[in-house]
Amino acid sequence: MDSLSKLQAVVFGASGYSGSELLALLHNHAYIQVTHAFASERSSAMPWARIAPQLAGTSDLVIEPFTxxxxxxxxxxxxxxxxxxxxxAELAPKLLAQGIAVFDLSGAYRFADADLFAQTYGFVHPFPGLLAQATYCLAEHLNANSFQDIALYSIPGCYPTAATLALAPVCESAFLDPATVxxxxxxxxxxxxxxxANLRTxxxxxxxxxxxxxNHRHRPEIARNLATDVVFTPILGPYPRGIVATCVAQLRGGVSAEMVLDAFQxxxxxQPFVRLVHAPPAVQHVAYTPFCDLYVAVEGQQLIVIAALDNLLKGAASQAVQVANIVYGLPATTGFERFLGGVSARAAAVVDSGAAQHD
Ligand SMILES: NC(=O)c1ccc[n+]([C@@H]2O[C@H](COP(=O)([O-])OP(=O)(O)OC[C@H]3O[C@@H](n4cnc5c(N)ncnc54)[C@H](OP(=O)(O)O)[C@@H]3O)[C@@H](O)[C@H]2O)c1
Structure with a gap:
């Protein structure tokens, strides 16, 4: 694609955390240009630079109320x-009817089954017929050639991104003991x-x-992705952003540490945004970056995989941009150049400094 004829994009929810990160990523994107950014109808028009000065840089983009x-x-x-x-859920079909491809960061189109959706999200989907038309898009698991006529792309939840990246290699290889969860x-x-604003937070x-x-709504999403039931316990921590997911599983007899590491490698x-690291990752290694760091440890038949990612980036906005890059056949790292310069050098230091914890 010619970078002179950029794709024209709109960001809804631009005054929110994930929406603002989308604006920041697309601000420097060579092939996608944001022409409209919307908050809810309740909000007044406001310069993006006023609500997210740390992200907006030199942009004079104005976020408008969506009527x-x-x-x-x-x-x-x-x-x-x-x-x-x-x-x-309400807006997607209106956009699709206008020929606009939709990249949805919410949970509205993550399940094809309307009953499972209602059970998980607590409301009856207003367009159940559309659920089966959406494609669930974990970037690392997409086939770049399978996007001929699809126009509704559902971006995974933040916890499911971490848990799925952490356990998919062993689940897909049938390495887990089927008698355990x-x-x-x-x-x-x-x-x-x-x-x-919210009292709880x-x-x-x-x-x-x-x-x-x-009963967290991400449990069925993780279970569906991994094709196994899963026990999932989320914990709220006293810091702004980032997830560390510790995933514990039992390997089948005969599965060795070498086989597990080979599957991950x-x-x-x-995959430019998944890093296999040699020490348990910390939130500060991935916060404000589009990376998911995975640490794999095996002792006998016990497996522990620890995943760390930024919930607003790899868990939301950067994954959405990764998916758009794949859908439009763009280079995978478009829009992420600033991370691949500075941050990857720091990442290399993280990998090198840790004592090897696995065989
Ligand atoms: N936060 C995360 O870590 C994360 C990770 C993965 C996925 N997600 C999903 O991504 C979505 C956005 O999450 P977020 O945390 O970024 O939300 P947020 O910070 O609360 O922002 C929500 C945005 O939506 C706008 N909005 C609210 N109600 C609206 C309506 N009826 N019509 C149009 N605009 C409306 C808000 O505008 P106003 O400012 O005008 O209210 C705001 O711009 C959610 O579905 C969430 O589940 C979030």
């Missing part, structure tokens, strides 16, 4: 929806709950506390 009028989107090619699930315990920073209330025990050899 529901999609006629203003006449020349738009693609839309990113960083909206509450209900709002995404993987256990995923993941801590997330407070931005996972979005930008709106206010400064004086946040501690370290599990929530959604046995094969799965991620060509």
């Amino acid at each position: 529901g009028d999609t006629d203003v989107l006449a020349n738009v090619d693609l839309a990113f929806l960083a909206l509450p699930h209900e709002a995404s 993987p256990v995923v315990t993941a801590i997330s920073g407070v931005s996972g709950a979005g930008r709106a 206010s400064f004086c209330e946040v501690s370290v506390q599990a929530y959604g025990v046995f 094969k799965a991620y050899a060509d």
